[in-house]
Amino acid sequence: MWKTLATAGAAGAIVLGAGTAALATSGSSSPSVPSSTPRTSAAVAAAAGSSSPGAKAGKSHKRLAFQRLRNFEHGTWVTKNGSGSVTHTASRGTVSVVSATSITVKSDDGTSITYGVDSGTKIRTHAKKKDAAITDVKAGDKAVVSGTGTPAVAKHILDTAR
Known part of the structure; x- marks a missing residue:
């Protein structure tokens, strides 16, 4: 993962x-x-x-x-799969808003990207070093988020706050 x-x-x-x-x-x-x-x-x-x-x-x-x-901050790219194309989005920055259904990450250059959060989202925090819940992620934490789709749905969230 x-x-x-x-x-x-x-x-x-x-x-x-x-x-x-x-x-x-x-x-x-x-x-x-x-x-x-x-x-x-x-x-x-x-x-x-x-x-x-x-x-x-x-x-x-x-x-x-x-x-x-x-120095990566954020990016979007498209890959092919068997049925078409998949849009991928990734960002690194500070969590500005987090809820049970979404997370917004603001990069150092000021770009904010909001991702949906669902049951398929894998979340890991520095403190737990194992699977975590979205409630373990707090506004102000540093995080890396990657997702797919338009609008993006988070596939992985890594909260690096200690």
């Missing part, structure tokens, strides 16, 4: 981070025509701000991706 949350968060953060790096590298807010010159991993790492040449470039690029993941 938490592997899914971590995988989903990592995928979202990597997608967001790669897009941000590409935008920062291009220096433009509009899409550009792809270059016909192939880019090596050393060139990609150099463009991302790494000064390590050759074999170390791959490791630096991975390290940069994990550093961006630590």
Whole structure:
């Protein structure tokens, strides 16, 4: 269950981070025509701000991706399944409102996302380190929430308050 949350968060953060790096590298807010010159991993790492040449470039690029993941705030992405597409949403921040049927998380950039809470929502708190109830989550706690659908229904809530 938490592997899914971590995988989903990592995928979202990597997608967001790669897009941000590409935008920062291009220096433009509009899409550009792809270059016909192939880019090596050393060139990609150099463009991302790494000064390590050759074999170390791959490791630096991975390290940069994990550093961006630590700074993840919120994101939305779509995946395919057998019957169509699924919209995933994840956010990290401060719980601003919590009730028996919903939770709202406000990220540091001011974005608030409200998720529905149902019997399928898995909740874990730092204090219990096991399954918890929505009543264990309090406004003001730091949390990571991931969900699916539009509007989003929380699949996982991790309350990191001590």
